[in-house]
Amino acid sequence: MKETGVDSKTAAFGLALAITSLLSAILVVIKELNQDTVLALMKSATGHHWVSHGIFVLIVFLVLGWVLARGEVGSRLSGNALSAIISASIVLSALIIAGFFI
Amino acid sequence: MPNEMILMLHASFGVLAILASVWVFAETLTNSVASQGRIRWVSLAGAALMWLSYLIGGYWYVVYYGADKALIKEGPWPFAHSFFMEAKEHIFFSLLLLSTYLPMVALRLAPERPQVRGLVLWLSGWIVLLGLAMEGAGALIAMGVKVALLAKGAMGG
Numbered sequence: 001m002k003e004t005g006v007d008s009k010t011a012a013f014g015l016a017l018a019i020t021s022l023l024s025a026i027l028v029v030i031k032e033l034n035q036d037t038v039l040a041l042m043k044s045a046t047g048h049h050w051v052s053h054g055i056f057v058l059i060v061f062l063v064l065g066w067v068l069a070r071g072e073v074g075s076r077l078s079g080n081a082l083s084a085i086i087s088a089s090i091v092l093s094a095l096i097i098a099g100f101f102i
Numbered sequence: 103m104p105n106e107m108i109l110m111l112h113a114s115f116g117v118l119a120i121l122a123s124v125w126v127f128a129e130t131l132t133n134s135v136a137s138q139g140r141i142r143w144v145s146l147a148g149a150a151l152m153w154l155s156y157l158i159g160g161y162w163y164v165v166y167y168g169a170d171k172a173l174i175k176e177g178p179w180p181f182a183h184s185f186f187m188e189a190k191e192h193i194f195f196s197l198l199l200l201s202t203y204l205p206m207v208a209l210r211l212a213p214e215r216p217q218v219r220g221l222v223l224w225l226s227g228w229i230v231l232l233g234l235a236m237e238g239a240g241a242l243i244a245m246g247v248k249v250a251l252l253a254k255g256a257m258g259g
Contacts, residue, residue, distance in 0.1 A: 005218060006215075006221065007209070007210065008219060009206075010207055010210055010218075013203060014203065014207075014221070017199045017200065017203050020199060021195070021196040021199060024118055024192065024195045024196070025192070028192045045138045047164075048162065048164045049162070050160070050163065051164060053192070053195070054156075054160065054195065057198075057199070060217075061147075071152055077154055078217055079124040079215075079216075079218050079221045080215025080217055080220060081188060082221055083205075083220055083221050083225075086200075086224065086225070086228075087224055087228065090196055090200070090228055090232070093193075093196055094193050094196065097188075097189050097192045097193050097221060098185075098189050098193070100186045101184065101188040101189050102185060
Protein backbone atom coordinates (compact mmCIF):
# COMPACT_ATOMS: atom_id res chain seq x y z
CA MET A 1 0.00 0.00 0.00
CA LYS A 2 1.23 3.49 -0.83
CA GLU A 3 2.53 5.42 2.18
CA THR A 4 0.38 8.53 2.55
CA GLY A 5 1.76 9.47 5.96
CA VAL A 6 -1.71 9.99 7.38
CA ASP A 7 -2.46 7.37 10.03
CA SER A 8 -6.03 6.29 10.81
CA LYS A 9 -6.28 8.45 13.97
CA THR A 10 -5.17 11.60 12.14
CA ALA A 11 -7.61 10.85 9.31
CA ALA A 12 -10.42 10.08 11.77
CA PHE A 13 -10.08 13.38 13.62
CA GLY A 14 -9.73 15.23 10.30
CA LEU A 15 -13.02 13.72 9.15
CA ALA A 16 -14.54 14.51 12.56
CA LEU A 17 -13.46 18.15 12.12
CA ALA A 18 -15.10 18.34 8.68
CA ILE A 19 -18.36 16.73 9.83
CA THR A 20 -18.53 18.73 13.10
CA SER A 21 -17.98 22.01 11.27
CA LEU A 22 -20.92 21.26 8.96
CA LEU A 23 -23.14 20.04 11.82
CA SER A 24 -22.37 23.24 13.73
CA ALA A 25 -23.47 25.34 10.73
CA ILE A 26 -26.67 23.29 10.39
CA LEU A 27 -27.34 23.71 14.13
CA VAL A 28 -27.08 27.50 13.68
CA VAL A 29 -29.88 27.41 11.07
CA ILE A 30 -32.01 25.00 13.11
CA LYS A 31 -31.73 26.94 16.38
CA GLU A 32 -32.37 30.33 14.74
CA LEU A 33 -35.45 29.00 12.90
CA ASN A 34 -36.79 27.31 16.07
CA GLN A 35 -36.25 29.96 18.73
CA ASP A 36 -39.10 28.82 20.98
CA THR A 37 -37.94 25.21 21.08
CA VAL A 38 -34.32 24.48 20.10
CA LEU A 39 -32.83 27.89 21.01
CA ALA A 40 -34.83 27.99 24.26
CA LEU A 41 -33.61 24.47 25.13
CA MET A 42 -29.99 25.47 24.43
CA LYS A 43 -30.41 28.57 26.61
CA SER A 44 -31.89 26.60 29.48
CA ALA A 45 -29.17 23.92 29.30
CA THR A 46 -26.26 26.23 30.20
CA GLY A 47 -27.75 29.70 30.58
CA HIS A 48 -26.59 30.81 27.10
CA HIS A 49 -27.25 29.21 23.70
CA TRP A 50 -23.69 29.93 22.50
CA VAL A 51 -22.16 28.12 25.47
CA SER A 52 -24.37 25.10 24.73
CA HIS A 53 -23.40 25.33 21.06
CA GLY A 54 -19.69 25.29 21.95
CA ILE A 55 -20.09 22.28 24.25
CA PHE A 56 -22.06 20.48 21.51
CA VAL A 57 -19.30 21.16 18.95
CA LEU A 58 -16.50 19.93 21.22
CA ILE A 59 -18.34 16.79 22.32
CA VAL A 60 -19.30 15.88 18.72
CA PHE A 61 -15.70 16.43 17.53
CA LEU A 62 -14.16 14.28 20.26
CA VAL A 63 -16.76 11.49 20.18
CA LEU A 64 -16.89 11.35 16.39
CA GLY A 65 -13.08 11.35 16.17
CA TRP A 66 -12.87 8.53 18.70
CA VAL A 67 -15.59 6.46 16.98
CA LEU A 68 -14.11 6.96 13.49
CA ALA A 69 -10.61 6.10 14.78
CA ARG A 70 -11.87 2.89 16.37
CA GLY A 71 -13.59 1.92 13.11
CA GLU A 72 -10.48 2.94 11.13
CA VAL A 73 -12.89 4.74 8.79
CA GLY A 74 -10.33 7.12 7.34
CA SER A 75 -7.50 4.60 7.01
CA ARG A 76 -7.67 4.59 3.20
CA LEU A 77 -7.82 8.38 2.88
CA SER A 78 -4.79 10.14 1.46
CA GLY A 79 -3.50 13.36 2.98
CA ASN A 80 -4.54 15.24 -0.15
CA ALA A 81 -8.11 13.88 0.04
CA LEU A 82 -8.29 14.84 3.70
CA SER A 83 -7.09 18.37 2.88
CA ALA A 84 -9.80 18.67 0.22
CA ILE A 85 -12.57 17.34 2.51
CA ILE A 86 -11.60 19.67 5.37
CA SER A 87 -11.28 22.69 3.05
CA ALA A 88 -14.66 21.99 1.42
CA SER A 89 -16.28 21.65 4.83
CA ILE A 90 -14.77 24.92 6.12
CA VAL A 91 -15.93 26.84 3.02
CA LEU A 92 -19.40 25.27 3.02
CA SER A 93 -20.04 25.77 6.73
CA ALA A 94 -18.88 29.41 6.55
CA LEU A 95 -21.15 29.97 3.54
CA ILE A 96 -24.15 28.39 5.33
CA ILE A 97 -23.63 30.62 8.40
CA ALA A 98 -22.85 33.83 6.50
CA GLY A 99 -25.63 33.13 3.98
CA PHE A 100 -28.17 32.62 6.75
CA PHE A 101 -27.39 35.91 8.51
CA ILE A 102 -26.92 38.09 5.42
CA MET B 103 -10.04 44.06 35.30
CA PRO B 104 -11.94 46.56 33.11
CA ASN B 105 -14.21 45.03 30.44
CA GLU B 106 -12.20 46.70 27.68
CA MET B 107 -9.01 44.92 28.80
CA ILE B 108 -10.78 41.56 28.63
CA LEU B 109 -11.82 42.37 25.07
CA MET B 110 -8.29 43.50 24.14
CA LEU B 111 -6.86 40.22 25.52
CA HIS B 112 -9.33 38.29 23.34
CA ALA B 113 -8.20 40.13 20.20
CA SER B 114 -4.50 40.01 21.18
CA PHE B 115 -4.45 36.25 21.80
CA GLY B 116 -6.24 35.86 18.45
CA VAL B 117 -3.55 37.86 16.66
CA LEU B 118 -0.78 35.82 18.35
CA ALA B 119 -2.54 32.58 17.31
CA ILE B 120 -2.65 33.87 13.70
CA LEU B 121 1.07 34.74 13.85
CA ALA B 122 1.83 31.25 15.17
CA SER B 123 -0.03 29.77 12.19
CA VAL B 124 1.88 32.01 9.76
CA TRP B 125 5.08 30.69 11.38
CA VAL B 126 3.90 27.08 11.00
CA PHE B 127 2.94 27.70 7.35
CA ALA B 128 6.29 29.32 6.51
CA GLU B 129 8.42 26.64 8.23
CA THR B 130 6.35 23.85 6.68
CA LEU B 131 7.15 25.18 3.20
CA THR B 132 10.77 24.08 3.77
CA ASN B 133 9.88 21.12 6.07
CA SER B 134 13.48 20.33 6.96
CA VAL B 135 14.35 17.97 9.81
CA ALA B 136 15.63 20.98 11.78
CA SER B 137 12.34 22.86 11.45
CA GLN B 138 10.00 20.04 12.48
CA GLY B 139 10.53 20.45 16.21
CA ARG B 140 9.74 24.15 15.95
CA ILE B 141 6.64 23.46 13.81
CA ARG B 142 5.28 21.10 16.48
CA TRP B 143 5.91 23.50 19.37
CA VAL B 144 4.59 26.56 17.54
CA SER B 145 1.45 24.71 16.39
CA LEU B 146 0.84 23.69 20.02
CA ALA B 147 1.37 27.30 21.15
CA GLY B 148 -1.03 28.46 18.43
CA ALA B 149 -3.70 26.06 19.68
CA ALA B 150 -3.23 27.23 23.28
CA LEU B 151 -3.45 30.89 22.18
CA MET B 152 -6.62 30.23 20.16
CA TRP B 153 -8.21 28.49 23.15
CA LEU B 154 -7.29 31.47 25.36
CA SER B 155 -8.86 33.82 22.80
CA TYR B 156 -12.00 31.63 22.71
CA LEU B 157 -12.39 31.36 26.50
CA ILE B 158 -11.67 35.04 27.21
CA GLY B 159 -13.80 36.25 24.28
CA GLY B 160 -16.57 33.84 25.25
CA TYR B 161 -16.56 35.11 28.83
CA TRP B 162 -16.81 38.71 27.61
CA TYR B 163 -19.52 37.83 25.08
CA VAL B 164 -21.71 36.01 27.60
CA VAL B 165 -21.26 38.49 30.47
CA TYR B 166 -20.82 41.94 28.85
CA TYR B 167 -21.90 41.90 25.19
CA GLY B 168 -25.63 42.37 25.92
CA ALA B 169 -25.22 46.13 26.50
CA ASP B 170 -23.17 46.58 23.29
CA LYS B 171 -25.69 44.51 21.35
CA ALA B 172 -28.55 46.76 22.45
CA LEU B 173 -26.55 49.86 21.43
CA ILE B 174 -25.58 48.44 18.03
CA LYS B 175 -29.16 47.39 17.20
CA GLU B 176 -30.45 50.92 17.91
CA GLY B 177 -27.55 52.60 16.07
CA PRO B 178 -26.84 53.31 12.40
CA TRP B 179 -24.95 50.00 11.88
CA PRO B 180 -27.32 47.25 13.12
CA PHE B 181 -25.63 44.83 10.68
CA ALA B 182 -22.53 44.96 12.92
CA HIS B 183 -24.50 42.62 15.19
CA SER B 184 -27.07 40.97 12.91
CA PHE B 185 -24.45 39.84 10.40
CA PHE B 186 -20.90 40.30 11.65
CA MET B 187 -21.30 39.22 15.29
CA GLU B 188 -23.71 36.39 14.47
CA ALA B 189 -21.37 35.06 11.76
CA LYS B 190 -18.22 35.59 13.88
CA GLU B 191 -19.48 33.83 16.99
CA HIS B 192 -20.46 30.74 15.00
CA ILE B 193 -17.69 30.50 12.37
CA PHE B 194 -15.22 30.76 15.27
CA PHE B 195 -16.04 27.14 16.19
CA SER B 196 -14.52 25.91 12.89
CA LEU B 197 -11.41 27.99 13.60
CA LEU B 198 -11.12 26.50 17.09
CA LEU B 199 -11.36 22.95 15.69
CA LEU B 200 -8.72 23.71 13.03
CA SER B 201 -6.35 25.12 15.68
CA THR B 202 -6.92 22.10 17.93
CA TYR B 203 -6.34 19.64 15.07
CA LEU B 204 -3.19 21.28 13.62
CA PRO B 205 -0.75 20.06 16.36
CA MET B 206 -2.08 16.49 15.96
CA VAL B 207 -1.14 16.58 12.27
CA ALA B 208 2.15 18.45 12.86
CA LEU B 209 3.29 15.54 15.06
CA ARG B 210 3.20 13.31 11.95
CA LEU B 211 5.45 15.60 9.89
CA ALA B 212 8.48 13.91 8.34
CA PRO B 213 10.38 14.49 5.09
CA GLU B 214 9.11 11.17 3.71
CA ARG B 215 5.46 12.16 4.26
CA PRO B 216 4.75 14.90 1.69
CA GLN B 217 0.97 14.59 2.05
CA VAL B 218 1.16 15.42 5.77
CA ARG B 219 3.12 18.52 4.77
CA GLY B 220 0.30 19.47 2.39
CA LEU B 221 -2.30 18.95 5.12
CA VAL B 222 -0.36 21.15 7.58
CA LEU B 223 -0.12 23.87 4.91
CA TRP B 224 -3.88 23.75 4.25
CA LEU B 225 -4.78 23.76 7.95
CA SER B 226 -2.44 26.60 8.90
CA GLY B 227 -3.53 28.55 5.81
CA TRP B 228 -7.21 28.25 6.80
CA ILE B 229 -6.41 29.32 10.37
CA VAL B 230 -4.69 32.47 9.07
CA LEU B 231 -7.56 33.31 6.68
CA LEU B 232 -10.37 32.64 9.17
CA GLY B 233 -8.41 34.33 11.96
CA LEU B 234 -8.01 37.50 9.89
CA ALA B 235 -11.73 37.38 9.03
CA MET B 236 -12.51 37.15 12.78
CA GLU B 237 -10.25 40.13 13.54
CA GLY B 238 -11.91 42.14 10.77
CA ALA B 239 -15.39 41.25 12.01
CA GLY B 240 -14.34 42.24 15.55
CA ALA B 241 -13.21 45.65 14.27
CA LEU B 242 -16.55 46.16 12.50
CA ILE B 243 -18.48 45.23 15.65
CA ALA B 244 -16.43 47.72 17.69
CA MET B 245 -17.13 50.35 15.03
CA GLY B 246 -20.83 49.49 15.28
CA VAL B 247 -20.72 50.41 18.98
CA LYS B 248 -18.75 53.58 18.23
CA VAL B 249 -21.15 54.91 15.56
CA ALA B 250 -24.10 54.07 17.82
CA LEU B 251 -22.58 56.09 20.67
CA LEU B 252 -21.72 58.97 18.31
CA ALA B 253 -25.30 59.02 16.97
CA LYS B 254 -26.64 58.96 20.51
CA GLY B 255 -24.31 61.81 21.49
CA ALA B 256 -25.33 63.86 18.45
CA MET B 257 -28.98 63.52 19.52
CA GLY B 258 -28.08 64.70 22.99
CA GLY B 259 -28.67 61.22 24.51
